[in-house]
Amino acid sequence: VRFELRHRWAGWDDGRLSFATPDGPRKVAADATVLALGGASWPRLGSDGGWVSILAAQGVTIAPLRPANCGFSVAWSDIFRDRFEGQPLKGIALSFGERIVRGEAVVTRDGIEGGAVYALSAEMREALARTGEAILHVALRPDLATADLISRMSAPRGKQSFSNLLRKALHLSPVAIGLLQETAKAQGLALASLPPDRIAALINGVSIRLTGTTGLARAISSAGGVARSEVDAEFMLRRRPGVFVAGEMLDWEAPTGGYLLQASFATGAAAGQGVLTWLRGAGQAD
Numbered sequence: 001v002r003f004e005l006r007h008r009w010a011g012w013d014d015g016r017l018s019f020a021t022p023d024g025p026r027k028v029a030a031d032a033t034v035l036a037l038g039g040a041s042w043p044r045l046g047s048d049g050g051w052v053s054i055l056a057a058q059g060v061t062i063a064p065l066r067p068a069n070c071g072f073s074v075a076w077s078d079i080f081r082d083r084f085e086g087q088p089l090k091g092i093a094l095s096f097g098e099r100i101v102r103g104e105a106v107v108t109r110d111g112i113e114g115g116a117v118y119a120l121s122a123e124m125r126e127a128l129a130r131t132g133e134a135i136l137h138v139a140l141r142p143d144l145a146t147a148d149l150i151s152r153m154s155a156p157r158g159k160q161s162f163s164n165l166l167r168k169a170l171h172l173s174p175v176a177i178g179l180l181q182e183t184a185k186a187q188g189l190a191l192a193s194l195p196p197d198r199i200a201a202l203i204n205g206v207s208i209r210l211t212g213t214t215g216l217a218r219a220i221s222s223a224g225g226v227a228r229s230e231v232d233a234e235f236m237l238r239r240r241p242g243v244f245v246a247g248e249m250l251d252w253e254a255p256t257g258g259y260l261l262q263a264s265f266a267t268g269a270a271a272g273q274g275v276l277t278w279l280r281g282a283g284q285a286d
Contacts, residue, residue, distance in 0.1 A: 008046075009037070011054040031282070032242045032275045036268060039222030039248035040065045049222070051249065059239050061227040063251045069220035069260070070121050071113025072128075072136070072210040080182045085109045087175035093142035096120045096127075096134065102142065107175060111214060112136070115256070118220060122253055125213055125223075133211060139204040140176045149200035162192040170203065179206055221260050223253040234274030235267060242278060244271040 007019040007026070016027040040049030049065050056062055089105045094116045103116030120136070127134040141149065152169040166172045172180070183206045184191035191199065216222060226245050230238055235250075237243045247264040254260035 009035075009051065009054070011057070030242075032244070032278055034244045034246060034268070034271050034275060035249060036246045036264075036271075037249055039225065040216055041067065041219040041222045041248075043217050047248075055226065055237075058237075060230050060237060063224040063227060065216065065222045065224040066125065067213045067216045067219035068121060068125075068223040068253050069118040069255075069257060070125070070216075071108060071117060071214040071218065072111045072121075072124060072134075073212040073214060074111040074208055075211060076107075076109075076111075077182060077185070080107075080178055081109055084175045084178050087173075088114070089138070089140075089175060089179065090173070091142075092116065092176075093139040094120060095137045095139070096123050099123065105138075107179075108214075111210070112208065113214065118257075119255055121213075122223065122255075124210060128210065128212060133209060136208045136210055138179070138206040138208060140172060140180065140206060141170055141203055144170070144204075146197075146200050146204070149203055150196045153196035153199050172203075179208075183207060220257055221254060222248060223251075225249050225251040227251050234277055235271040236274055236278065244274050244278075246271040 004019075004021075007021050010018045010020050010025075012018060013027055016029045017033060019026045019028065035051065037051045038047030040047060040052075042048075052062055052065065084107045087107050089107065092105065093100055093102050094105065095101070099120060101116045101119045103114070103119070105112050105114035105117050117136075124134045124136065144152075149170065153165070155169060157165050160168070163177055166177050166180070167174075180202060181191050184194070184202060186209075189198075191202070194202075213219070226237075226249050228251060231245055231250070232238060235244050235246060237245060246267040248260070250267060252263065254263055
């Protein structure tokens, strides 16, 4: 193995691989090539999707690259944003459509992100593309039944504040209470004056209006890429014999970063086996 650093692939020139390097253009003849150039979600590290135009010029069908495992924009109030930016929401359940995901999320200055959000990101992204908005539902105490919530909220408050009641009786964190108040305010409701049953419904029925994704450059990974129909069973491009594609360049979408790594490694191994098969067929490998 020989590593050639600071080389940027620029396509083909007279059948040879063409690279831009600090020392000028360089051309390399290769019996087989594996392209593993990533998606477009890490442009600062070189994964900027620059290969898309090169392969598209060769007639390769490429699904548009889109953010995956990404955060989403929310129009928080200034008060909520300034106080709770960077705070985690723990032990919650997020739902969108018929899917429910347990886990954690983090309030950001411009929205919300985190593992549970990423797990629902594909569905929410597509809904945003269709209608321009999506509603994410949050259960702040998913392990408590509505009747239990009502019972706890019906207990005498004494001299304690409403926020203290939520904190002590329901073990809600300050950011969870803030999110509850943010939701009530958006609906024109005075949370502290609501009856226990309405408060209970809100606690496990917080609605967050998403207005967009946080962008491809900030996403954990990207969806889209080289269409499955463009590669054969060995991951070789049908339009460029001897050229194989692996990882995020392919049109698939991983539900989490762990699955992303696993599938990238697996398609890389499969493409490597494809290279051996190809070279054997050409009489260049034993």
